[in-house]
Amino acid sequence: MADFETPKLKDYIEIPKVQEGVMAHSRPFESKEQFQVALGYPGELVDNWEEKAIEKMGDLLGKYRSFRVFLDSCVKCGACTDKCHYYLGTSDAKNMPVARQDLLRKVYRRYFTFAGKYFPKLVGAVDLTKEVLDEWYSYFHQCSQCRRCSVFCPYGIDTAEISMAAREIMDSVGLGQKYCNEIIMKAQTIGNNLGLPEPALADTLADLEEEVEDDTGVPVKYPLDQKGAEILMVTPSADFFAEPHIDGLIGYGKVFHEAGVSWTLSSKASEAANFGMFIGSYENMRKLALRIREAALELGVKRIVFGECGHAWRVAYSFLNTLAGPFDFLDPRYPVPQHICEFTWELIKEGKLRLNKEENDHMRLTFHDSCNVARASRMGDKPGGQFEIPRNIIKATCNHYFDMPIDTIHDATYCCGGGGGLLTDDLIELRVKGALPRMTALKQVVDEHGVTNMAAICAICKSQFTKVLPYYDFGMDMIVSVHQLVSNAIVLKGSIQEKELDGVEDEEETAAEATE
């Protein structure tokens, strides 16, 4: 792997001068035959790949309005050119969203438009050659499908749609990416991205129960495959073992316990993330989504709730009903699916959770809006609830909260640098450089407000930041789960914490209430 230099953090996000080809060497490992075949693709690059790729492009043009309209509509105005975190972090010209799209658009024009067929030079159309295919493989794996460019495009052109289509075309001619495709195969056969079988999950959850009981004195349950439970909890498999993800999972369990509802995890649907989206494969995405439906039916649950996971929430919120619906067998009083943040915030609003903010006083927090939650989904009834609800939860559980600069949050948020199927060590240079804008914004609140921690609601963000924060001289444990904060602050009924609070600080609290 090539050595690289971590970009220096400046006081503000700087737009670099265009450089050509500086990231052309960045390519993830190619998929293996077994993963390709399992997903319904050729095992290796087929002989007539050019013909097949164009055929696939034609197929997608007829199936996806987004793909066709976006390829036709770009006027090269330049509005998106400084919006991609990978461009800002690498300065590679082809990481400008429009230039990335053009890698595919120039082939589209050559084979599918009058101007490109007869005046290729004039409109920048080219034949699909091996060089072009190599560029596709490199640069369509330098897009985290975060949709930031789409927010700023006057026509809403979403590079994510183009890179999904490009990956689907490449897969269909036998050129897949190892990281995504291996994971999809695991999730389809074992039930989760990490390939954790049922006994391993059961062990982990038993340990968690023990740990939480030691900690609180309350027997909080973390049930697995429990038939007849009211809620099926679907969460990213990283929540079962990675830090700080697992602290979030502990939090979900405490919230459910306090709410007094029965819930269960499923070994069959032990993965919220749906990597089928990353490779633009409707079929594979659907297969993964159907596991959740099947689990819900088998367990006889009434509701489905999703854990903290960004792209997962996009697929869940925006696509699940399409892919695996209708969910008419569930309780119609609740949206399908719900986000754990929606669930927790409802309880907080109703005053059903007792929260001791002081438990989080060792932290000064900011919140990283995960790209796909921010720009591809919603929480609650109103547009923008996906920004408000997680912040409301943090503010209800912490005393010190500060937003990063406004042009780096909400729907203008920067991707963590590891989304969209790029969270793999073979792309570490890209991941580190792509995190630059977020790290710069983080530094601003660290310097200005003494922020010590950044909360997130996405498994990929959490893993990515754990890895890249040290490159920028921040501590890897700076990143925390939102439900970790809830877990810290929540005062369970009958817990050691409750006794401590009510026993020792009883008078103080009554006094505080009286002055309010």
Next chain:
Amino acid sequence: MSFSVIYALLFYFATGLLVIGLGRKIVQYAKTPAPLKIPTTPAPTTKAGVVLRMAKEVVFFYSLFRSNKWIWVFGWMFHMALFLVLARHLRYFTEPVWWWVDLIQPFGKYAALAMIAGLLGLWARRIVVDRVRYISAPSDHLMLALLLGIGISGTLMSFVTHTDIVAVKAFFLGLMRFDIQPLPSDPILLIHLGLVAVLMIVFPFSKLLHVPGVFFSPTRNQVDNPREQRHLAPWAAELEAGSQQNTNS
């Protein structure tokens, strides 16, 4: 007289191509399904909200405004001015001229200058800003040249060297009745009209497709209600039916 015939045929051809070409594209966009809900959020949760969002985009270029103030200033100025100028030109196609077309005549006249200024600004960015220079193809420069050519030749006729606009009007009213009238042979007029015809011809084959495209953009025109309403494309429904048959058999 020969000019008149050539230009008459040219405009019939250009109009035919524009209408058929654009019509085919619009039908194609409308017929291509959008299988998934992909509005860029926060997005409106009702159809009325979508109409409002689209209006903000089409009238004010809202996303572009958020993105880059320079591109917005030049781009918005150009488009709004072009709109006024086009409306002003309706007087060549209507008899009697509609009252509001009369009303905007003076505004349309000066809008042409704003249109040229906007185009020059956009072109300057295309040359000066390294990022925009990198993404520009020859056709992007030519498109600006074409629009500038139309704007400048038109403005020259408004402010410098006038042509017989009564005859021009007679020519176009004649075209609409399939009755070819003589067209003044001022070179500047012929250049102006020639470039307009070229613009009409390239419209359905070029990036000018952003005009219908923006209305069909799923990230902007979809209602954010996937949990409330199941959204299923016909081909996805077929896929579903197919796999259900497989599992049943």
